[in-house]
Amino acid sequence: MLKTQSVLSKFNFKEIFSSYDRSFIIIVLGISVFGLLAVFNSSVVLGFRDFNNQYHFIEDQAVYLIFGLVLMLIVSRINYRWWYKAAVPLLVITIILLLVVFVPGIGIKAYGAKRWISLGFINLQPTEIAKLSLIIYLSAWFSYKEKGRFLPFLVLVGIVVTLIVLQPDLGTAIIITLIAAVLYFVSGAPLVQFGLLIPLIAFGVAILTIIAPYRMTRLLTFLNPDMDPLGSSYHIRQILIALGSGGWFGLGLGKSRQKYEYLPEANTDSIFAVIAEEIGFIGSSILVFGYMFMIYRAFLIARSSPDRFGQLLGTGIATWIAVQTIINLSSMVVLLPLTGVPLPLISYGGSNLISLLIGIGVLLNISTYKTVLNKKHRNV
Numbered sequence: 001m002l003k004t005q006s007v008l009s010k011f012n013f014k015e016i017f018s019s020y021d022r023s024f025i026i027i028v029l030g031i032s033v034f035g036l037l038a039v040f041n042s043s044v045v046l047g048f049r050d051f052n053n054q055y056h057f058i059e060d061q062a063v064y065l066i067f068g069l070v071l072m073l074i075v076s077r078i079n080y081r082w083w084y085k086a087a088v089p090l091l092v093i094t095i096i097l098l099l100v101v102f103v104p105g106i107g108i109k110a111y112g113a114k115r116w117i118s119l120g121f122i123n124l125q126p127t128e129i130a131k132l133s134l135i136i137y138l139s140a141w142f143s144y145k146e147k148g149r150f151l152p153f154l155v156l157v158g159i160v161v162t163l164i165v166l167q168p169d170l171g172t173a174i175i176i177t178l179i180a181a182v183l184y185f186v187s188g189a190p191l192v193q194f195g196l197l198i199p200l201i202a203f204g205v206a207i208l209t210i211i212a213p214y215r216m217t218r219l220l221t222f223l224n225p226d227m228d229p230l231g232s233s234y235h236i237r238q239i240l241i242a243l244g245s246g247g248w249f250g251l252g253l254g255k256s257r258q259k260y261e262y263l264p265e266a267n268t269d270s271i272f273a274v275i276a277e278e279i280g281f282i283g284s285s286i287l288v289f290g291y292m293f294m295i296y297r298a299f300l301i302a303r304s305s306p307d308r309f310g311q312l313l314g315t316g317i318a319t320w321i322a323v324q325t326i327i328n329l330s331s332m333v334v335l336l337p338l339t340g341v342p343l344p345l346i347s348y349g350g351s352n353l354i355s356l357l358i359g360i361g362v363l364l365n366i367s368t369y370k371t372v373l374n375k376k377h378r379n380v
Contacts (some may be wrong), residue, residue, distance in 0.1 A: 075361030
């Protein structure tokens, strides 16, 4: 390990920058830029209605994207091994932030949930930070073998998930639980223990659905979209209308009809429906293949990492991107109930975009060391 780190420290910035996984960064930038166009197309009406400015949401998103890309580049220059040392402080800070959202006067309540902390220039959503910090902590913890950690693992994940569910935010809680389960499996855990996680997760989701009437209504709506066309089924029906209206080639960029206040959350959770309506089945399929390629490259970077910590860290971030993408797109085509999960790199919102770009910066750093090491070996 020390030999590997000493080799890496000899490379200058120019050589490291040129050795990024270029396919990965190109697709990330491509989807991110397309996301700006999608946010603008889907939010023109909302901008006029709420702020008397059709450019309000695109202006915000452009600032978030630029800030996120700058952080991505900065993080991509930090040796990913540094995150091993920062794992515990990051987790402690995250838990504190998850508690702060419940403090009156600090936490912001909107749409019946307390998920944000006002920083003035941006509303911070601690659950997005929790995804990355938990990935870092579990990767550091699982990078060495240890017996009897199944119960401590359940307790830790249970604490984080409970704080998120209380906000309430079941969608993010499911994402974090699935990421943790994947990391536990990849770490070499016994199959018996991993097998126990599946019914535990299913039981937990079932209980949370039963005790919350609005979640039960979502489930019933998912099972029968025609149950209440003007009430509980309205959202999913408008999504299906948008998808169907797009046809093979779409209505054309900027020509969505559902964004005219028919489709709820048109610029956030349901933005894919507007995209599909405008660019059709062919265009939206290309976007889906773009996500598939990005996820494939992310897992490839993780697999090629020079050490165990990098493999787990990369796998966790790649799983984050994959799970969030799958849940969002599946809910758009009624394969899963609506959960309020944003589409990575595209949906409007600062916390999700910035935290995800920071995670991508970590992946780029891992890909740099993998590529640099391969070059060094070839030259020997």
